[in-house]
Amino acid sequence: EAGVTQFPSHSVIEKGQTVTLRCDPISGHDNLYWYRRVMGKEIKFLLHFVKESKQDESGMPNNRFLAERTGGTYSTLKVQPAELEDSGVYFCASSPLGQARAYEQYFGPGTRLTVT
Amino acid sequence: KQEVTQIPAALSVPEGENLVLNCSFTDSAIYNLQWFRQDPGKGLTSLLLIQSSQREQTSGRLNASLDKSSGRSTLYIAASQPGDSATYLCAVLKSYNTDKLIFGTGTRLQVFP
Numbered sequence: 001e002a003g004v005t006q007f008p009s010h011s012v013i014e015k016g017q018t019v020t021l022r023c024d025p026i027s028g029h030d031n032l033y034w035y036r037r038v039m040g041k042e043i044k045f046l047l048h049f050v051k052e053s054k055q056d057e058s059g060m061p062n063n064r065f066l067a068e069r070t071g072g073t074y075s076t077l078k079v080q081p082a083e084l085e086d087s088g089v090y091f092c093a094s095s096p097l098g099q100a101r102a103y104e105q106y107f108g109p110g111t112r113l114t115v116t
Numbered sequence: 117k118q119e120v121t122q123i124p125a126a127l128s129v130p131e132g133e134n135l136v137l138n139c140s141f142t143d144s145a146i147y148n149l150q151w152f153r154q155d156p157g158k159g160l161t162s163l164l165l166i167q168s169s170q171r172e173q174t175s176g177r178l179n180a181s182l183d184k185s186s187g188r189s190t191l192y193i194a195a196s197q198p199g200d201s202a203t204y205l206c207a208v209l210k211s212y213n214t215d216k217l218i219f220g221t222g223t224r225l226q227v228f229p
Contacts, residue, residue: 004159031215042120043205043219056214091159095215104150105217109159 002026004108006092012114018080021111025074025094032075033095033105034067035059038088046090049075050097082115089113118143118210122220129196129227137191137223139206144184147209150217151180151191153202160205164191196227 005024013019025032034046046065047057051072060067064083069075079086089112093105119142129135139149148167152160164173164180166189172181177194189206203224207217 006159033215033217035217035219042221043207043217045216045218048215056216059216093160104162104165105215106162107152107160 004092004094004106006090006108006111008111009109010112010114012116013082014116015084016081018078019082019113021077021079021090021113023075023077023092023108025092026106028096029094029106030072030097031095031105032069033093034075034077035091035093035107036088037091038085043091046077079113082113084115087113087115118146118208118218120206120208120218120220122204122206122223124223125221126224127226129225131196131198131227131229133196133227135193135196135225137193137204137225139189139191139220141187141189141208141218143210144187145210146184149180149182149189150207150209151178151189152205152207154205154222155202163204193225196225198227198229201226 007022011019030051032049035043037043045059048055049069052069066078089110091110093107095103095105121140123138150165151163154160166173166182179192182189203222205222207219
């Protein structure tokens with residue numbers, strides 16, 4: 001069974017540019033989460049999809065970040081325009097639906113974003 | 117506000133030692149607690165998940181305990197090996213109405229031969 005995959009693994013962009021990160025969850029996992037770790041800080045939650053619906057987006061830092069999950073499969077996280085403080089590692093995770101919160105969240109390898 | 121702290125921040129031990137990593141959280145109203153390891157440049161690998169009703173979970177040389185009332189969890193690694201070198205993270209699932217994991221800052225472990 002394939003794990004959570006993320007693309008690209010590393011992205012370097014200039015301030016003001018746009019970047020789109022992609023996450024493919026484990027097949028059949030209806031829950032999809034985005035987290036990020038900025039330099040020297042702990043990993044922090046960004047948002048949670050259940051299928052194609054946003055369940056919780058309380059961690060999204062501002063309106064420069066837009067997450068989508070059309071069709072309830074893969075998800076994208078767009079940062080537009082990127083700022084220096086957006087640099088960090090963006091993780092995606094997924095888990096099955098049902099037996100609420102009894103399941104582990106399975107994490108992808110992350111996308112390292114560097115804004116120069 | 118839930119805060120998760122991990123002590124020590126870094127640990128270096130010789131191969132073969134048994135060791136304990138600590139995780140503490142400020143709000144005991146958690147649903148579960150998960151331990152992860154992260155290898156340099158890699159993603160997070162889930163090690164153990166403890167539900168709030170459980171006291172411990174074991175997987176191979178790893179044993180995680182949970183004391184909700186005191187806000188503590190420990191990860192015990194028996195007979196450490198160089199391959200155990202990684203950063204270990206604990207994360208709590210806060211309550212019944214959210215799937216948001218709250219992470220600690222991690223313990224960076226190095227096991228030398």
